[in-house]
Amino acid sequence: MAHRVDNEYDYLFKIVLIGDSGVGKSNILSRFTRNEFCLESKSTIGVEFATRTLQIEGKTIKAQIWDTAGQERYRAITSAYYRGAVGALLVYDITKKQTFENIQRWLRELRDHADSNIVIMMVGNKSDLNHLRSVPEEDGQALAEKEGLSFLETSALEALNVEKAFQTILKDIHQIISKKALAAQEAAGSGPPTQGTTINVTDSAVNTKRGCCSS
Amino acid sequence: MFGTQVRGVVEDDFNHRRRRTLWNTPAASMPTTTHTIRYSTPRKGHANAHQLLAKFEDLYGFMVEGNVDDVNVLNDVRERMREQGRVWWALEASKGANWYLQPRISSNGGSEGVISVTSLKLSVLTNTITLRRLIRKGVPPVLRPKVWLSVSGAAKKRSTVPETYYDELIRATEGKTTPATLQIDHDLPRTFPCHSWLNSEEGQASLRRVLVGYSFRDSEVGYCQGLNYVAALLLLVMKTEEDAFWMLAVLLENVLVNDCYTDNLSGCHVEQRVFKDLLAKKCPRIAAHLEAMGFDVSLVATEWFLCLFSKTLPSETTLRVWDVLFNEGAKVLFHVALAIFKMREDDLLRIQHIGDVIDILQTTAHHLYDPDELLTFAFDKIGSMTTNTITKERKKQETVVMAELDQRIRRLSSLKMDG
Numbered sequence: 001m002a003h004r005v006d007n008e009y010d011y012l013f014k015i016v017l018i019g020d021s022g023v024g025k026s027n028i029l030s031r032f033t034r035n036e037f038c039l040e041s042k043s044t045i046g047v048e049f050a051t052r053t054l055q056i057e058g059k060t061i062k063a064q065i066w067d068t069a070g071q072e073r074y075r076a077i078t079s080a081y082y083r084g085a086v087g088a089l090l091v092y093d094i095t096k097k098q099t100f101e102n103i104q105r106w107l108r109e110l111r112d113h114a115d116s117n118i119v120i121m122m123v124g125n126k127s128d129l130n131h132l133r134s135v136p137e138e139d140g141q142a143l144a145e146k147e148g149l150s151f152l153e154t155s156a157l158e159a160l161n162v163e164k165a166f167q168t169i170l171k172d173i174h175q176i177i178s179k180k181a182l183a184a185q186e187a188a189g190s191g192p193p194t195q196g197t198t199i200n201v202t203d204s205a206v207n208t209k210r211g212c213c214s215s
Numbered sequence: 216m217f218g219t220q221v222r223g224v225v226e227d228d229f230n231h232r233r234r235r236t237l238w239n240t241p242a243a244s245m246p247t248t249t250h251t252i253r254y255s256t257p258r259k260g261h262a263n264a265h266q267l268l269a270k271f272e273d274l275y276g277f278m279v280e281g282n283v284d285d286v287n288v289l290n291d292v293r294e295r296m297r298e299q300g301r302v303w304w305a306l307e308a309s310k311g312a313n314w315y316l317q318p319r320i321s322s323n324g325g326s327e328g329v330i331s332v333t334s335l336k337l338s339v340l341t342n343t344i345t346l347r348r349l350i351r352k353g354v355p356p357v358l359r360p361k362v363w364l365s366v367s368g369a370a371k372k373r374s375t376v377p378e379t380y381y382d383e384l385i386r387a388t389e390g391k392t393t394p395a396t397l398q399i400d401h402d403l404p405r406t407f408p409c410h411s412w413l414n415s416e417e418g419q420a421s422l423r424r425v426l427v428g429y430s431f432r433d434s435e436v437g438y439c440q441g442l443n444y445v446a447a448l449l450l451l452v453m454k455t456e457e458d459a460f461w462m463l464a465v466l467l468e469n470v471l472v473n474d475c476y477t478d479n480l481s482g483c484h485v486e487q488r489v490f491k492d493l494l495a496k497k498c499p500r501i502a503a504h505l506e507a508m509g510f511d512v513s514l515v516a517t518e519w520f521l522c523l524f525s526k527t528l529p530s531e532t533t534l535r536v537w538d539v540l541f542n543e544g545a546k547v548l549f550h551v552a553l554a555i556f557k558m559r560e561d562d563l564l565r566i567q568h569i570g571d572v573i574d575i576l577q578t579t580a581h582h583l584y585d586p587d588e589l590l591t592f593a594f595d596k597i598g599s600m601t602t603n604t605i606t607k608e609r610k611k612q613e614t615v616v617m618a619e620l621d622q623r624i625r626r627l628s629s630l631k632m633d634g
Contacts, residue, residue, distance in 0.1 A: 021401065021402075040414070041405060042405055042407065042526070043405040045444070045526060046516075046517045046518025046519075046526075064570055069441075072478075073439060073477075073478050073479060074480070076484070077480060077483065077487070079511075080511030080513055081514070083511070108627055111630050112623070112626050112630060
């Protein structure tokens with residue numbers, strides 16, 4: 001299932017950016033995909049996305065990063081936004097405590113809308129504004145551990161840890177996919193899967209590029 | 216490149232603020248001489264000149280990026296706007312000044328007894344039809360404030376409250392902090408930062424007053440992200456804060472469907488579902504293809520309906536859509552949204568990935584510098600849709616949406632208990 005089928009990429013991973021309005025989602029997106037930061041960026045309303053292709057553990061991964069509005073009332077219109085996402089970057093602003101306190105609410109949104117196997121990474125953005133910090137790094141770390149999420153502090157402005165955050169989550173996703181592919185192969189080799197084994201390598205969560213004639 | 220901006224005269228007197236001109240548009244339809252740059256089409260072998268991107272100021276002062284073709288299209292559009300301006304002036308000369316302000320009342324009706332009743336009806340009808348046709352071809356920028364206030368019903372709405380309403384409202388909100396004002400303050404510098412006046416202190420202070428004022432007028436709406444773009448463009452067109460405020464009020468309270476911007480955006484959900492059904496009716500092949508792909512129209516159309524295309528289409532194209540929106544109502548949004556899909560039917564049918572669908576629709580919309588191309592599609596190729604049909608469809612969807620929103624709240628609170 002995971003074999004390379006053309007020169008473009010092996011996997012397409014959809015990753016959604018979520019978090020309160022103004023935490024820096026759009027700039028994390030532009031920093032990762034275009035290595036740009038815009039002090040005068042527009043507030044996002046609908047859906048914006050950008051892609052970047054990179055190598056992870058010898059595979060060519062096309063990361064498709066989705067970004068949307070953060071205001072609370074927009075949360076109810078985003079079920080289509082989560083569909084097919086294999087990863088989520090849950091972003092708060094280290095200078096705004098409220099955005100950290102809302103992390104739990106965002107986790108509930110993920111549990112409600114997203115695939116239960118979605119890989120979640122918590123990101124405390126704006127680490128360049130350390131003098132205005134209102135969320136200690138340890139608090140972020142503690143919450144991430146409690147919820148079983150990976151965690152990093154980033155600065156989209158200074159290009160600090162943004163690359164690392166995406167590398168980490170993409171690697172995590174790839175490992176899960178590889179394990180599933182392996183399990184599927186083993187299952188195929190030793191008769192039908194036992195009851196309770198879930199194999200969904202080719203479901204909507206991961207788009208494996210098919211043959212060149214697919215379009 | 217597209218004319219110069221002239222800032223409004225700054226007056227600090229609070230009482231004059233609502234009346235003063237805030238910002239002067241490069242007057243596309245005014246009888247002034249403007250320098251036009253025209254690029255010649257490159258010969259074969261120089262085709263890459265089309266790919267060259269240049270930054271330039273569009274007709275309403277937005278810095279945009281486009282290629283040679285875009286610049287040429289904008290020049291054509293400006294020429295057509297001048298011609299259309301001449302049509303309006305000619306009609307003013309024959310029908311009398313301001314004839315369009317009261318299309319339902321004949322200027323000489325009522326003074327000549329019984330016969331006038333017939334002539335009144337006829338002239339009302341003629342005026343209404345003439346105006347509808349004219350508005351679809353575009354209102355000259357200098358006339359937009361007057362025409363919009365009249366046809367949308369904003370002028371009437373304002374006439375029902377004391378003249379001091381806006382000033383008093385703004386005075387009452389000064390120094391108050393609410394969740395709405397916090398979000399507004401956050402969004403001000405993020406509202407069309409590519410526009411020099413909107414990016415200025417003066418521009419942001421004006422925009423803030425309009426948005427904060429409205430958040431106090433309707434606490435159920437408060438402030439919804441997206442309204443910043445709508446209000447900003449209204450300010451640029453209407454020239455005075457008070458007029459922009461009343462246009463915003465009539466939009467939310469009369470022109471658009473109810474609860475479009477309230478705290479669960481239920482009206483917006485309804486519109487998205489109605490749009491999905493209309494797409495299936497009007498563009499069945501596209502709808503079937505997208506459905507099979509698992510593409511949900513709300514991914515692109517949410518922004519279209521909440522920002523009324525202001526964040527999507529080039530400025531003059533958006534304003535041409537708004538000309539018709541204020542005169543004919545919210546069904547216009549469906550026409551335009553369907554047109555954007557329909558224009559790219561062949562490409563959409565070839566595409567296999569959801570991301571590519573979003574990409575193609577957004578790119579198409581961003582480059583629709585020719586308003587007539589879009590509006591011809593929207594009204595001639597999409598065909599008619601009556602407001603009645605849409606109202607019925609909305610009623611049907613309302614029940615579904617409310618049930619879904621209720622379920623969502625229940626699911627989330629059960630997750631809360633688990634957590």
